[in-house]
Amino acid sequence: DTAVSQTPKYLVTQMGNDKSIKCEQNLGHDTMYWYKQDSKKFLKIMFSYNNKELIINETVPNRFSPKSPDKAHLNLHINSLELGDSAVYFCASSQRKTGGFQETQYFGPGTRLLVL
Amino acid sequence: AQTVTQSQPEMSVQEAETVTLSCTYDTSESDYYLFWYKQPPSRQMILVIRQEAYKQQNATENRFSVNFQKAAKSFSLKISDSQLGDAAMYFCAYRSASGANSKLTFGKGITLSVRP
Numbered sequence: 001d002t003a004v005s006q007t008p009k010y011l012v013t014q015m016g017n018d019k020s021i022k023c024e025q026n027l028g029h030d031t032m033y034w035y036k037q038d039s040k041k042f043l044k045i046m047f048s049y050n051n052k053e054l055i056i057n058e059t060v061p062n063r064f065s066p067k068s069p070d071k072a073h074l075n076l077h078i079n080s081l082e083l084g085d086s087a088v089y090f091c092a093s094s095q096r097k098t099g100g101f102q103e104t105q106y107f108g109p110g111t112r113l114l115v116l
Numbered sequence: 117a118q119t120v121t122q123s124q125p126e127m128s129v130q131e132a133e134t135v136t137l138s139c140t141y142d143t144s145e146s147d148y149y150l151f152w153y154k155q156p157p158s159r160q161m162i163l164v165i166r167q168e169a170y171k172q173q174n175a176t177e178n179r180f181s182v183n184f185q186k187a188a189k190s191f192s193l194k195i196s197d198s199q200l201g202d203a204a205m206y207f208c209a210y211r212s213a214s215g216a217n218s219k220l221t222f223g224k225g226i227t228l229s230v231r232p
Binding site for chain 2: 031033035040041042043044045048055056058088090092094096104105106107109110112
């Protein structure tokens with residue numbers, strides 16, 4: 001009954017490969033996010049979707065492509081992986097209330113990606 | 117752009133004692149939200165406490181309370197009766213109240229250790 005789940009939890013791959021991380025939330029939220037936590041533990045927003053529509057797209061290489069098949073899922077596909085992509089990727093979700101205000105964001109357990 | 121600063125990288129507290137974690141932020145907005153998230157070694161991001169900028173009253177959640185000074189743009193977290201399970205990395209985060217900009221901006225985090 002995990003609220004926000006991510007698969008896989010660990011991902012080890014070679015440089016140049018393409019990989020995907022999946023995220024699902026069962027909270028009934030309409031907004032989902034991807035954050036990246038680097039080796040220094042710094043967390044930064046990458047993308048956000050509201051009802052399957054991209055609303056936040058920070059300065060992220062276009063090798064990263066989010067996809068939201070429905071409002072309960074937000075996947076992250078990464079092409080041509082590089083060493084610098086090694087990080088922990090967190091998915092989060094929240095609910096947009098009346099007036100456009102967003103409720104608190106709840107995070108998934110994270111996916112640790114290691115590129116060799 | 118908003119920034120969040122946590123200037124202390126590490127702190128230590130004796131079990132059962134009280135500790136205060138500092139956070140300052142910079143914004144030109146008048147309406148926003150502030151959060152403290154806890155990240156234990158399990159890597160899970162756990163919401164500790166949340167404060168709405170329009171509320172003058174400081175938020176409290178059991179042993180956790182904040183000292184919100186809007187004019188000084190300061191948002192410190194006080195942990196009373198510290199427990200071993202409080203040992204974790206703590207992140208201060210800012211979010212605009214504007215519905216279009218729902219991303220969280222994080223500080224660099226502070227590592228809290230609890231001495232038995």
